[in-house]
Amino acid sequence: MKSTKGDQPTPPAFNPVWEALDRLPVAPDLTKAAAEQDQTFKTALDLKHRCSIAVVNYKGGVGKTTATFFLGAQIANDEPKKKVLIVDIDAQCSLTSVFGIDPTQTDDHNVLTLLTAGKKIKPSMIQRDAFLRRGRYGGFPPNLYLLPGALEVEDLDYELAKEQRVTKEEFFAQCRRVLALFHDFDYIFVDCPPNKMLLTQGMLRACSNYLTVVIPDRVSAYGIPRLFRWVEDIPLADRPRLLGVLINRVIRNPSGITDVQEKSLVAVRATVAKHNPLCLKDRGIVGLWPNSNNVCKVYDEGKSHLGQHDIGETRSRQAAVGDCVRAASMNLTSVCK
Numbered sequence: 001m002k003s004t005k006g007d008q009p010t011p012p013a014f015n016p017v018w019e020a021l022d023r024l025p026v027a028p029d030l031t032k033a034a035a036e037q038d039q040t041f042k043t044a045l046d047l048k049h050r051c052s053i054a055v056v057n058y059k060g061g062v063g064k065t066t067a068t069f070f071l072g073a074q075i076a077n078d079e080p081k082k083k084v085l086i087v088d089i090d091a092q093c094s095l096t097s098v099f100g101i102d103p104t105q106t107d108d109h110n111v112l113t114l115l116t117a118g119k120k121i122k123p124s125m126i127q128r129d130a131f132l133r134r135g136r137y138g139g140f141p142p143n144l145y146l147l148p149g150a151l152e153v154e155d156l157d158y159e160l161a162k163e164q165r166v167t168k169e170e171f172f173a174q175c176r177r178v179l180a181l182f183h184d185f186d187y188i189f190v191d192c193p194p195n196k197m198l199l200t201q202g203m204l205r206a207c208s209n210y211l212t213v214v215i216p217d218r219v220s221a222y223g224i225p226r227l228f229r230w231v232e233d234i235p236l237a238d239r240p241r242l243l244g245v246l247i248n249r250v251i252r253n254p255s256g257i258t259d260v261q262e263k264s265l266v267a268v269r270a271t272v273a274k275h276n277p278l279c280l281k282d283r284g285i286v287g288l289w290p291n292s293n294n295v296c297k298v299y300d301e302g303k304s305h306l307g308q309h310d311i312g313e314t315r316s317r318q319a320a321v322g323d324c325v326r327a328a329s330m331n332l333t334s335v336c337k
């Protein structure tokens, strides 16, 4: 931590929060069940891309897209020989526009085309690489790719219900097929929309892992147990493994984080521990990211900052965003391998 000037107190590191979280016991009767479950997960995982991660929360505006983008970019930057793919399945196409791509100008080389192409999307029958895009601005790691989104994915549920030719299961299988096209990638992130539509369900099932993003306030933390239960309704063989929760927009003032935030953090950690005590070596919190204007800046400008982690400390001496992103990405890559 940087030294501070004059009478300004040095804000405490995030450690006190971790300590509060760590004091929370993991229910002992859950540990065995979870271990057994994990074995089953491993078998199911063999059929999927091992490092596929759905970033999900059916609450909007919590930072799913931001987290997907930053984590993907960070990993791509740290591991230049590896290929990272981000799949945009949100009808709002935020991620596609972060990459500098107009979702109406993809010549149908987008996720929707693949989702509606049936069995024709075998690698032998499709020019897969035509669907891959890289950031249009400088500073995007060259090994970071996007499968662009489409505004019309919004109508998919309606179309599927109308057609009746494609069953839910067939559609879920199609989601798996889409991801399988990109099996040579080292990491696949799927940026999910804030809904429970069939596409969200299908991609969750197609991924080996999922990660949720939450803001440490009561309203945002409230939905987390319900979100986990919703995923747990997925049959085990299809169910993604919970990697944990990324706590976003933590506001730190000189005396530390507020009680409200700490309470939410502890509640979220308790929920994670209950639902999968084994995830992330028993921490369950993938990272704590500060609320910072620098996030919006990088996000909006989309350029050279990323590679250089030029998203450092703010004047209020928040933890550097770059450091937090790096810590979270290391957390992820360690469990994903």
Ligand SMILES: Nc1ncnc2c1ncn2[C@@H]1O[C@H](COP(=O)(O)OP(=O)(O)O)[C@@H](O)[C@H]1O
Pocket: 059, 060, 061, 062, 063, 064, 065, 066, 067, 094, 194, 248, 249, 250, 289, 290, 291, 292, 293, 295, 296, 299
């Ligand atoms: N840590 C952060 N600090 C400040 N602003 C943030 C942070 N994370 C996200 N935002 C902003 O919050 C808004 C919503 O984020 P977004 O990632 O689009 O959420 P979601 O994908 O969950 O709907 C965006 O304008 C984004 O720039």
Ligand SMILES: [Mg+2]
Pocket: 064, 065, 066, 090, 094, 191, 192, 193
């Ligand atoms: Mg989003």
